[in-house]
Amino acid sequence: MEIRTLRAFAEVVRQGGFSRAAKTLFATQSTVSKAVRQLEDELGVRLLERVGHHSRLTEAGEIVFHRATAILAEGDDLRSELAEVRGLKRGTLRLGLPPIGSNTVFAPWFATYRSRYPGVEIKLVEHGSKRLEEMVLAGELDFAATLLPVGSEFEWQEVCREPIDVLLAADHPLAQRPRLTFDALAGMPFILYGEDFALSSIILKACREGGFTPKVATQSSQVDLVIELVAAKLGIALLPRSLAEQCPHPLTKRVAIDHPEIHWHRGLVWRRGGYLSHAAQAWLSLAGSPEVLQPSAIR
Template sequence: MNLRTLRTFVEVVRQGGFSQAAEVVSLTQSTVSKAVKTLEDDLGTPLLNRIGHRSELTAAGAIVYRRALVLLAERNDLIAEIKALRGLECGVLRIGLPPVGSGALFAAMFTEYRARYPNIEIQLVEYGASKLHECLESGEVDLAALLKLKSFNEEFYYQDVRIEPLVVVIPKSHPLAENISVNFTDLADTPFILFEAGFALNAVIQAACERKGVTPKVTAHSGQVDFIVDLVSAGLGVAFLPRMLAQKHLHHGIRLVPLDEPETDWHIALAWRKNAHLSPAAEAWLALAREWPGSEGRPGHSV
C-alpha cells in the first residue's frame, strides 16, 4: 500500500468509475483497476462492489476511503510545510554567540535578518568559547560564532566573519600610553586585566606571552567590557580588546595603543558541525553574513 495507490482509489470513488478516474490521475483504465485490486489484496477484503459501469463502496471501502482522505491531506500538508520551510516562511535559527563583541558584530545583522525573514524564530544563546563548543557539538545550536584559534575544532566547518587587531587598553597616566605601539615585552611589568575563564581571547594573549617568554601578572578577571575599561581607567592594569570593540568603549581615563604582536588578531568565524544538516534558516544567516559590510565571510570550508 502506498499513497499513490490510495489516491487512485480515492479518485475512483470520487469520479464514480475507473475510466473517469484514469483521466484524472493520468493512468490507463487497466492500471487503475490493477491498483485497486492490489489495494484489496493487501487489505484482504473487497473495497468496491462493481455494478455494471458503476462502483459502490463496501463497508471496508468506506473505512479505507475515509482514512485515505486523511492520509492524503497529511501528505499535502507535509509538502506545503517543507516548501514553506525552504522558502523561509517558517523555521528556527539556533545560534550561539560569545558575550564579547557580539553586539558590535551581529546586532545590525539580526535586524536585517528579521526584516527579511519575519516568520523565522530566533533562538539565541550567549556563552564563552568552551561552552559554545559544547553546545555546537551536542547539536543545541546550529551555528556558533567562535574565536578562531590554531586549535580550531576539525569537526567543524567555518565561515570567516571578521578579523580585528587587538589594542591595549592602557591608563592615560601609564608611561606607555603615548606609544605608537607596544608589545608584551614592554608590558612585562604591568598587571593584566583579563576576561573570565572560558573566554578564548585569554588563550590568545597567554599563548603570545609564552612565545615572548613573558609571564603575565594578572590582577583581575571580568566578563564585562565596561567594567574592565573602568578598572583600567582606575589604574589597576591594562586590558586587551579587539579594536572595533575598544573604540565603542572610549573613556577619558584610557588610551588605546595597537598591540604589536603576531598571531593575536581577534578572528571571529561562524562554525557548524560537518556531519550536521543545516536548516534553511541557518543557511540564510550564513548568506547574510557573507554579504554584510566588513565581513570576511567566504563559502564555508574546513580548518
C-alpha cells in the same frame, strides 16, 4: 534502547539533576528517574552517582553521554529534514553568541535577517566561546560565533579579523608611545576575561610567546568594567580594536601592539556533516553582505 530514555539521561547530565531536567522536558521527576533507571537496566551499568540532590557521571556514564548526544543530534537533524520536506513554512534558528563584542557585528545581521525572514524564530544563547562550541557539537545550536581557528569537527566561515590593542591608564609611562612590543608588557598586572572566553586563551598564548607569564589582577566578562578598571589603574587590558574604539574613556589610552601582532579572528562555526535547515542556510548566506558589514568586519 529508546530515544526518550537517552534524552532523559542527557538532560539530567546537562541540567545537573533530575528536578531541573524534568522542568526542561515538561515531565515529572519520577518519570525522568524511571527513564534513566530503564536505560541503566537495559545497558547493565550504573550511569549516574547520586550525591545529595545532585548527580554525577560514572565512567560508563561518560561514554553513554557522549554517544547519546551524538544520537540525539542526528535525530534532531532527521526531524528537521522531514519537516522541511513536508513544506514547513516557519523555521527556527538556534544561534550562540559570546557576550563580548557580538554587538559590533551581529546587530545589523539580526536586523537584516528579521526584515527578510519575519516568520523565523531566533533562539539566542549567550556563553563563552568554548561552551558554545560544545553546544554546537551536541546539536543544541545551529551556529556559534567563536574565535578561529577551530578543530576539524567544525565547518566554519570567517566573519571578521581585527587587531587586538593594549589599553592603559592615560598617564601610564607607556601610554604616549605610538606602538608597543608585547614583551614591554611583562611585569604589568593584566585584567583578563573569564576562563570560558577564548580571548583569554589568545592573550595568554601571546604572553607565553613573549617569554613571560602575566600577573593577573582580576578577571571580568564585562567590557565596560574592564575599561573602568584600567582607568582606575588596576592594570592593563587587551581589547579588540573595534571594542576599544566603541567605548572610549578619557582616562585610558589605546596603543597598538607591534610585535608579535595578535588578532581577534572571528567566525561562525557549525557541526561538520550536520544538517543546516533553510533558516540556518539563510543566516549563513548573509555573511559578507553589504547590509551587515561593519567597519570592524573589513579590517
